[in-house]
Amino acid sequence: MFIMIFDYLRYNNTGVFALPSKRENFGSRLGFVMATVGSAVGLGNVWRFPTVVAENGGGAFVLLYLAMILLIGLPTMIAELTLGRAGSRNIVGVFKNLSPRRQKWWLIGLLPLLATFMVLSFYAVVAGWSILYVASSLLGITAGLSAEGLEELFASLSGSYLYPFMGQIFFIAVTVGIVVVGVRKGIERWVKVLMPGIFILLLVLFVRTLFLDGALEGLVWFFRPDFGGLSVNTALQAVGQVFFSFSLGMGAIITYGSYLARDADIPLNSLYISAADLGVAILSGLIVIPTLFAFGISPQTGPGLIFITLPAIFNTLPWSALWTVIFFTLLTFAALTSAVSLLEVMVAYLIEERNWPRAFSAAGAGFIVFIASIPAALSQGPVKSLRLAGLDFFSFLDFTASNILLPLGGLLIIIFIGWVWGTARAGAEISSGGSPFRWFLPWSVLVRIVVPLAIAYILVSGLFF
Numbered sequence: 022m023f024i025m026i027f028d029y030l031r032y033n034n035t036g037v038f039a040l041p042s043k044r045e046n047f048g049s050r051l052g053f054v055m056a057t058v059g060s061a062v063g064l065g066n067v068w069r070f071p072t073v074v075a076e077n078g079g080g081a082f083v084l085l086y087l088a089m090i091l092l093i094g095l096p097t098m099i100a101e102l103t104l105g106r107a108g109s110r111n112i113v114g115v116f117k118n119l120s121p122r123r124q125k126w127w128l129i130g131l132l133p134l135l136a137t138f139m140v141l142s143f144y145a146v147v148a149g150w151s152i153l154y155v156a157s158s159l160l161g162i163t164a165g166l167s168a169e170g171l172e173e174l175f176a177s178l179s180g181s182y183l184y185p186f187m188g189q190i191f192f193i194a195v196t197v198g199i200v201v202v203g204v205r206k207g208i209e210r211w212v213k214v215l216m217p218g219i220f221i222l223l224l225v226l227f228v229r230t231l232f233l234d235g236a237l238e239g240l241v242w243f244f245r246p247d248f249g250g251l252s253v254n255t256a257l258q259a260v261g262q263v264f265f266s267f268s269l270g271m272g273a274i275i276t277y278g279s280y281l282a283r284d285a286d287i288p289l290n291s292l293y294i295s296a297a298d299l300g301v302a303i304l305s306g307l308i309v310i311p312t313l314f315a316f317g318i319s320p321q322t323g324p325g326l327i328f329i330t331l332p333a334i335f336n337t338l339p340w341s342a343l344w345t346v347i348f349f350t351l352l353t354f355a356a357l358t359s360a361v362s363l364l365e366v367m368v369a370y371l372i373e374e375r376n377w378p379r380a381f382s383a384a385g386a387g388f389i390v391f392i393a394s395i396p397a398a399l400s401q402g403p404v405k406s407l408r409l410a411g412l413d414f415f416s417f418l419d420f421t422a423s424n425i426l427l428p429l430g431g432l433l434i435i436i437f438i439g440w441v442w443g444t445a446r447a448g449a450e451i452s453s454g455g456s457p458f459r460w461f462l463p464w465s466v467l468v469r470i471v472v473p474l475a476i477a478y479i480l481v482s483g484l485f486f
């Protein structure tokens with residue numbers, strides 16, 4: 022407590038700690054928020070959130086998710102952006118720049134580099150499916166199919182030895198292309214169109230869902246908490262989902278923070294980004310869950326869930342093929358802006374710490390991701406026996422990265438900010454832009470005590486008990 026008050030006093034008396042930044046900045050304030058929203062909003066919201074809500078029993082999980090956002094997600098988002106802007110470097114360089122001399126905190130940075138590969142390799146599989154759905158709806162294959170027909174379609178597309186790989190390669194190649202062009206030129210421009218587009222389309226879907234027979238039951242299931250089913254494992258799933266959806270725990274947000282302009286208001290931006298991310302997730306849940314009930318689809322369907330439910334709703338609308346094409350095109354773009362932020366973590370590291378040229382770094386990292394994504398795709402399709410630690414390979418990557426590596430990375434980053442670099446410096450960095458940081462005290466209590474204890478407790482008990 023004393024340390025915190027001391028920090029607070031120090032913080033109020035300090036000037037700017039940060040290094041002047043000569044890196045590429047985002048062109049406008051809106052551009053930065055949009056790009057970061059572009060990183061946060063992706064398959065995590067539209068694909069992963071409804072799937073974990075369905076698997077974890079609905080309402081109680083949703084509440085737990087909200088609590089984890091307030092308790093862990095938002096404070097960590099502020100912390101990562103601040104660290105990134107102050108350090109002005111990639112994930113490893115940030116720690117080298119900001120840690121006391123001769124301490125090896127930069128080793129923390131290696132964990133996220135591993136997580137990047139794991140996340141990207143199953144992310145590319147799902148994005149590849151999304152591309153396959155663009156193609157199939159263009160060819161008129163999805164139109165008119167019943168829910169069972171759509172289940173069969175998903176099984177046959179994902180079960181093929183050819184199609185998933187075509188989707189993946191295409192997706193990874195475009196991601197690499199954007200990263201080569203550079204973060205700012207590559208994404209800032211079109212995220213501004215993309216995000217509103219996807220939001221509007223989700224709203225249309227939501228309204229249509231409300232009128233489906235049986236949808237009401239699903240809405241109730243989504244909102245009514247049944248705390249009986251909660252366990253520490255559910256809490257671990259909720260924390261994993263927060264980290265995944267907010268792009269936290271592995272340096273993506275740190276890397277984006279390093280491109281943030283000096284006078285940007287970090288807490289306010291964090292609030293916007295979190296609200297947008299949460300909004301898209303909730304909206305997707307409100308579409309997918311009632312649809313499950315209306316069409317009698319099992320909540321335990323797994324990763325293919327949205328590829329069955331969403332076309333099923335489109336098929337109840339006139340011009341269903343058109344809607345399906347537009348939707349999966351937008352989803353693919355949303356996945357792209359997220360994948361770019363994942364790959365950029367690797368690439369910024371290779372460029373700044375290893376002096377590799379940008380194009381070479383991006384292509385090399387993309388190639389390794391593609392190799393890792395092959396077994397992930399096979400385990401969801403033709404080679405279901407590809408299993409590790411009791412999970413199929415795809416789920417193994419997802420579980421290990423989202424529920425272990427990201428929270429662990431987040432824990433180390435938060436400890437670094439709270440106790441090594443210090444919340445006083447963080448506070449000075451935040452207010453150096455001109456607007457005072459009004460929530461400094463509650464934020465530092467969260468960052469130094471609540472967040473680390475909560476993550477450590479949930480990780481240990483969720484994994485071992």
Ligand code: TRP
Pocket residue numbers: 060061062063064065066140264265266267268269270271273359360362363427
């Ligand atoms: N947040 C993105 C999504 O919801 C995925 C993502 C992008 C991510 N960057 C990340 C996840 C960094 C973890 C870490 O789809």
